[in-house]
Amino acid sequence: MNKVLSNKFMIALYVLPALILVAILIFIPLGLTGYYGLMEWSGIGAMKFIGLENYKEVIKDPKFWNSVLHSFLLALFSTLSLGVYLLISLILASKIKGSSLLRKIYLIPMLLSSVAIAQLWMKVYHPTNGMLNRFLSILDIDNPPAWLADPSIVLYAIFIPILWQYAGFYILIYYAALKNIPEELIEAANIDGATPWQIAMKIKIPLISGIIKVTVVLAIVGSLKYFDLIYVMTGGGPNGASEVMASYMYKEAFGSYHFGYGSAIGFFLLIITLVTTFFIRKLTASKDDVQY
Amino acid sequence: MKKKAITSWSLAFALISVLAGCSGNHATDAGSNQEETTISFMHLWPEGNSTAHYNIVNDIIAKYEEQNPGIHIEVEVLSNEQYKEKIKVLSSSDQLPDVGMTWAAGYLKPYVEGNQFTPLNDLLEGEFADLFVPGTVDAYTIDGKTYGLPLELNIAPIFYNKAIFDQYGLNVPQTYEDFKNVVNVLTENGVAPIALGNKDRWTGSLWYMYLADRIGGPELLTQAINGEKSFNNPELTQAAEETQNLVKADAFVKGFNGLSDQEAKSLFMNSQAAMYLIGSWDLPNYTTNEDVPQEFRDSIGYFKFPEVNENSDANSFVGGPGVGLFVAENSDVKEEAKDFVQYFIEQWGEQAVTKAGVIPATKVDTSKVDLHEMYISVLNDLNNASNITLFADVQMNPDDAQVHLDLIQALFGVEVTPDEFTKQHQEALTN
Amino acid sequence: MMKKLPNILLYTILIAIAVFQIYPLVWLFMFSLKNNQEIFAKSPFSLPEDPQWENYVKVWTNGNIGTYFFNSVWITALSILLTVLLASMVTFAITRMKWKLSKLVLGLFMVGLMIPVHSSLIPLFSMFLKADLIDNPLSIVITYTAYNLPITIMILLGFYYSLPRELEEAALLDGCSVNRLFFKIILPMTTPVMSTTVIINMIFNWNEFVFVNTFISSDKYKTLTVGIQNFIGQYMTDWGAIGATLMISIIPILIAFIFFSDRIIEGITAGAVKG
Numbered sequence: 001m002n003k004v005l006s007n008k009f010m011i012a013l014y015v016l017p018a019l020i021l022v023a024i025l026i027f028i029p030l031g032l033t034g035y036y037g038l039m040e041w042s043g044i045g046a047m048k049f050i051g052l053e054n055y056k057e058v059i060k061d062p063k064f065w066n067s068v069l070h071s072f073l074l075a076l077f078s079t080l081s082l083g084v085y086l087l088i089s090l091i092l093a094s095k096i097k098g099s100s101l102l103r104k105i106y107l108i109p110m111l112l113s114s115v116a117i118a119q120l121w122m123k124v125y126h127p128t129n130g131m132l133n134r135f136l137s138i139l140d141i142d143n144p145p146a147w148l149a150d151p152s153i154v155l156y157a158i159f160i161p162i163l164w165q166y167a168g169f170y171i172l173i174y175y176a177a178l179k180n181i182p183e184e185l186i187e188a189a190n191i192d193g194a195t196p197w198q199i200a201m202k203i204k205i206p207l208i209s210g211i212i213k214v215t216v217v218l219a220i221v222g223s224l225k226y227f228d229l230i231y232v233m234t235g236g237g238p239n240g241a242s243e244v245m246a247s248y249m250y251k252e253a254f255g256s257y258h259f260g261y262g263s264a265i266g267f268f269l270l271i272i273t274l275v276t277t278f279f280i281r282k283l284t285a286s287k288d289d290v291q292y
Numbered sequence: 293m294k295k296k297a298i299t300s301w302s303l304a305f306a307l308i309s310v311l312a313g314c315s316g317n318h319a320t321d322a323g324s325n326q327e328e329t330t331i332s333f334m335h336l337w338p339e340g341n342s343t344a345h346y347n348i349v350n351d352i353i354a355k356y357e358e359q360n361p362g363i364h365i366e367v368e369v370l371s372n373e374q375y376k377e378k379i380k381v382l383s384s385s386d387q388l389p390d391v392g393m394t395w396a397a398g399y400l401k402p403y404v405e406g407n408q409f410t411p412l413n414d415l416l417e418g419e420f421a422d423l424f425v426p427g428t429v430d431a432y433t434i435d436g437k438t439y440g441l442p443l444e445l446n447i448a449p450i451f452y453n454k455a456i457f458d459q460y461g462l463n464v465p466q467t468y469e470d471f472k473n474v475v476n477v478l479t480e481n482g483v484a485p486i487a488l489g490n491k492d493r494w495t496g497s498l499w500y501m502y503l504a505d506r507i508g509g510p511e512l513l514t515q516a517i518n519g520e521k522s523f524n525n526p527e528l529t530q531a532a533e534e535t536q537n538l539v540k541a542d543a544f545v546k547g548f549n550g551l552s553d554q555e556a557k558s559l560f561m562n563s564q565a566a567m568y569l570i571g572s573w574d575l576p577n578y579t580t581n582e583d584v585p586q587e588f589r590d591s592i593g594y595f596k597f598p599e600v601n602e603n604s605d606a607n608s609f610v611g612g613p614g615v616g617l618f619v620a621e622n623s624d625v626k627e628e629a630k631d632f633v634q635y636f637i638e639q640w641g642e643q644a645v646t647k648a649g650v651i652p653a654t655k656v657d658t659s660k661v662d663l664h665e666m667y668i669s670v671l672n673d674l675n676n677a678s679n680i681t682l683f684a685d686v687q688m689n690p691d692d693a694q695v696h697l698d699l700i701q702a703l704f705g706v707e708v709t710p711d712e713f714t715k716q717h718q719e720a721l722t723n
Numbered sequence: 724m725m726k727k728l729p730n731i732l733l734y735t736i737l738i739a740i741a742v743f744q745i746y747p748l749v750w751l752f753m754f755s756l757k758n759n760q761e762i763f764a765k766s767p768f769s770l771p772e773d774p775q776w777e778n779y780v781k782v783w784t785n786g787n788i789g790t791y792f793f794n795s796v797w798i799t800a801l802s803i804l805l806t807v808l809l810a811s812m813v814t815f816a817i818t819r820m821k822w823k824l825s826k827l828v829l830g831l832f833m834v835g836l837m838i839p840v841h842s843s844l845i846p847l848f849s850m851f852l853k854a855d856l857i858d859n860p861l862s863i864v865i866t867y868t869a870y871n872l873p874i875t876i877m878i879l880l881g882f883y884y885s886l887p888r889e890l891e892e893a894a895l896l897d898g899c900s901v902n903r904l905f906f907k908i909i910l911p912m913t914t915p916v917m918s919t920t921v922i923i924n925m926i927f928n929w930n931e932f933v934f935v936n937t938f939i940s941s942d943k944y945k946t947l948t949v950g951i952q953n954f955i956g957q958y959m960t961d962w963g964a965i966g967a968t969l970m971i972s973i974i975p976i977l978i979a980f981i982f983f984s985d986r987i988i989e990g991i992t993a994g995a996v997k998g
Binding site for chain 3: 004005006007010011014015017018019021022023024025026027028029030032033035043054063075088091096102103104105106107108109110111112113114115116117119120139169172173175176177180207208210212213214217218224226227241245246249250253254256262266267269270273280281
């Protein structure tokens with residue numbers, strides 16, 4: 001039996017098509033990004049090899065580290081919010097009335113494109129006509145903040161739509177995972193008189209721990225390279241207050257025509273993400289990876 | 293068993309290659325007429341948001357194709373942001389379209405240095421050159437070679453809402469003192485004086501540029517950008533200080549640093565702010581655009597940025613040519629492309645101003661065309677302009693422009709002092 | 724009675740969240756029926772005063788929405804098919820087959836998650852140019868497939884680990900081939916998670932525009948998202964038309980979502996019966 005499952009030809013047949021595709025379309029561009037980072041290049045015309053100059057400069061660039069900090073804050077908040085999504089999924093997956101309808105409604109925002117989400121939240125945050133400030137003025141709060149203009153608030157203000165945008169994605173994954181748990185296990189616990197809370201903590205969550213780890217990695221990687229809403233809603237501003245690694249890279253490569261320098265930032269983004277993921281995997285690796 | 297697996301795989305690949313095949317042969321299916329020459333042309337006026345521009349372009353192309361049998365113009369249309377991004381990627385592989393659109397000065401520099409655009413000087417030898425408003429072509433000229441021919445020309449006046457001004461008994465300010473008074477009266481009455489969307493940053497730059505122009509004289513800013521004078525000089529610093537004084541006097545709408553120009557425009561167009569400094573490209577919204585209520589359009593006027601001191605000249609404007617046409621250096625049909633560019637510009641001017649409300653960079657005979665009075669007035673101002681300072685972010689190299697724009701946002705956010713503002717400009721411009 | 728109270732509280736919260744989540748769709752619909760003045764001046768909660776149905780007419784008659792729509796559908800569908808199939812095969816090989824390099828290969832796919840899209844644009848463009856795939860929808864299909872493979876594999880992984888091994892052992896003892904085991908036994912058992920990945924891929928592909936914009940230049944191959952961009956202007960943006968385009972683009976995905984969302988449940992029930 002083992003022979004069948006260790007047939008080299010079959011393994012190659014199953015793995016290689018995908019691997020070749022990823023190698024050509026992702027790894028070659030990644031390698032080229034690292035290579036362009038060694039060049040002084042506007043993106044147009046001739047390149048000039050300058051060794052590690054760009055990389056050295058990135059390390060000394062306070063704007064870059066500022067964006068790194070913001071990206072990590074986003075990663076932190078994204079990871080913490082997973083707990084909320086898990087809770088919502090637990091409720092949705094339990095047999096409460098109307099859960100099927102609720103589940104579909106909860107996932108709707110996920111279907112919207114970033115263009116729509118950005119427009120919606122720009123309306124929410126509009127300093128004078130926005131929903132949020134109109135609501136605050138009903139509560140008699142004088143002079144509510146200009147959410148996207150105030151450098152001390154803008155970063156957190158923009159995290160909210162980002163987290164909200166991805167809520168549906170994680171709820172969908174958790175929901176499918178929870179539904180995948182064999183009924184018998186939960187029924188057995190029910191018979192033993194366990195409370196729903198106990199069942200969730202002692203049975204459900206441990207059983208989907210593999211998926212939870214995957215989502216942690218996805219949340220962190222996704223946050224560290226996040227670009228869309230930030231670019232549309234604030235452009236990284238005001239004055240860099242909401243700049244993240246990917247938006248800074250884009251500005252340098254496509255705005256300032258420092259394609260070499262932008263590539264070096266992109267390469268650092270990759271390294272930082274790799275190292276972070278490695279530590280997260282180490283941190284969450286447990287001896288008793290649950291398999292049932 | 294192996295065989296079966298292999299067949300199923302080759303089937304999958306066959307499917308893919310069929311798809312590739314049936315879509316990859318578009319280059320050959322035009323070949324009924326062997327003499328056919330194709331000129332590829334990219335522009336940034338999609339039907340969706342610039343219908344009038346789009347139709348004029350199609351019109352010109354149709355006429356050109358009719359007059360030049362055997363020539364086919366292949367058009368690709370992208371909206372602004374996407375256009376800029378795509379041009380950048382295309383030029384990295386020397387794949388620019390034969391004819392496309394570019395901006396002036398600093399924007400075209402990397403493309404010229406990267407040998408992407410071809411000089412168009414030969415077109416300008418004959419009478420054709422006389423079509424242009426004097427000076428407009430210069431903005432596309434580097435070391436005596438002209439790489440683009442402009443389609444638009446703009447100046448930036450301050451538009452204001454007469455209804456609001458009347459309500460508070462305000463008159464068009466003649467001096468900067470008057471202007472500050474207007475701001476004060478409006479703020480005291482709880483009206484936002486100026487709509488500004490400084491998320492886009494070039495919008496705030498307009499304000500700073502005018503203050504620099506009025507305080508230090510029309511030439512100063514350009515000289516500082518060219519390196520003929522230091523940017524870190526008292527007058528440019530004072531202009532920065534005046535900018536911050538306006539911010540501190542609450543002259544600009546709340547949260548302007550987080551608002552886009554579109555959002556700011558909307559505030560002005562809903563009478564939620566009394567003034568709005570923007571390029572004359574916005575004129576249709578205040579004159580001929582039927583989507584804007586007549587009542588609002590009638591209540592809008594404009595004035596020149598007022599004089600601040602004895603250096604000031606109210607006839608000096610911030611503005612300059614907008615997009616222009618380039619011909620790619622790598623084009624296989626350079627001569628045909630140049631001919632098309634010339635034809636396009638000859639046809640563009642009159643149609644542009646009458647149908648799309650665009651002030652062209654070619655001369656307009658106001659006696660021949662029927663225009664809204666505000667257009668006539670702006671065209672007269674253009675004719676009488678003592679100086680037009682090209683938008684700072686267009687003048688500068690792209691990387692300096694980014695520094696400038698970031699500093700503008702910081703200046704308006706009172707995150708840098710006026711002195712740091714000019715010092716950091718000087719540093720960026722000199723290295 | 725005392726027991727009911729927490730339930731009421733729970734439902735209040737659940738419904739509040741539901742309102743919060745469904746509101747964007749309602750907002751988008753109302754947005755699509757307003758003109759620019761209303762959109763900016765009036766409260767986002769307000770109903771359109773004079774519903775501008777012509778926004779929809781404008782969008783439909785303007786340019787090539789029909790072609791864009793068709794392209795969006797087939798490009799999305801083909802990419803999903805390729806991605807989910809290839810990802811399932813890889814995941815199967817990594818979790819079920821025995822080979823030394825499996826951990827390394829999995830690591831390689833994970834690295835694929837980490838590339839920021841914009842640093843791949845210029846390299847991909849020059850590669851497609853050399854392969855003569857510029858302005859060919861195949862470039863879009865394979866790019867979508869490659870860029871979604873890593874995340875799809877990651878999601879599948881957790882589920883594959885949890886599949887009971889007894890089943891395949893029995894099958895293999897019966898002399899079942901690997902292909903039969905994968906296509907006839909494993910794939911049907913993973914319907915719920917496959918449906919999940921289909922939904923996720925569908926949303927990513929349907930809403931993507933950077934790649935289409937860069938690699939495609941002919942109108943006949945462009946997709947719906949490009950249509951949306953066409954209404955965003957430099958000087959004037961037609962927000963009502965953008966709203967209408969967004970509504971038109973969201974309807975098919977909403978229907979497909981509801982369909983696949985039900986497959987998640989059905990798949991689980993079916994799997995349970997078989998198991």
